[in-house]
Amino acid sequence: MNSQSPQTVLSGLRPTGRVHLGNYFGAVRNWVRLQEKYRCLYFVADWHALTSDYADPSKIRQATFDAVADWIAAGLDPKRSTIFLQSEVKEHAELHLLLSMITPIPWLERVPSFKDQQQELKDRDLNTFGFLGYPLLQTADVIIYRAHFVPVGEDQASHLELSREIVRRFNNFYGNVFPEPQPLFTETPKVPGLDGRKMSKSYGNTIPLTASADEIRALVMTMFTDPNRIRRQDPGNPDICNLFQFHKLFSDDATIARVDRECRTAQIGCVDDKKLLAEIMVENLRQIRARREEIDRDPSIVWDALREGNRIARQHASETLELVRKAMKIDFPELR
Known part of the structure; x- marks a missing residue:
């Protein structure tokens, strides 16, 4: 890649179905912004889903469609970003296998996400080779495209350090094949x-x-608020109120300031504030919701985007594996 070419960004999410607001503000919104500047590849991590949901993979297909449909509805453009399905690019699995030959097991066991997931999903049997190797597959996902950057929040940078260690170890053994992926710190509001x-x-x-207007209104009405505000006339504390956190995400500065002031002086009650917030959210998400409805009427938008994205991803991944096989002395041109 010459110095004039855009640098490569790669990221992915497990297919858990409809994108929620945490996914959107934590990842997808940043993906949309990054496609303006970088060569971006975004993938559905269906193999990763199997590391914890291997007993019942029946929902992965629909969850994949829902995820990609929401990504596109949120602004990802298949003409500007490569959107693909992990399991359709078999080179990920081959590189994962080759990296497993050089990666010490203690490196995998100390990864924070390994321990976190074990705790969060303690109702499932995660004592599997696939789950232990989850961070190694993540590394293969990134470096198979020789990605320069991986978007992360400030609290996620340590997860990328294992990938960088593996790259250094590989390059030390076999030559400078892979760039070390760098964290690309992005805004990830709570x-x-x-x-x-x-x-x-x-x-x-x-x-x-992409919740409907009625869904949004109903869900907002269930939000927890300031636990210390018992009566309507009691002053509230926006700093410990869920509603106010969502105002920071959706409302303009004037509304945020007004809600802050009126909550502290009991001029606005929690129910009225919920109604106000719900209408602001409905309006803010209107275009995304309309685009998702359009995609639901024409599902080929998703499948065509994935089909073309898979083709492009395979091409890049295949080129990288040729370099890897050659560096590891396991290429046999005589057999081709």
């Missing part, structure tokens, strides 16, 4: 769930990005 915990489908506290 998005609480309806109950104040982190927004997560496992907690059942999400708001879908």
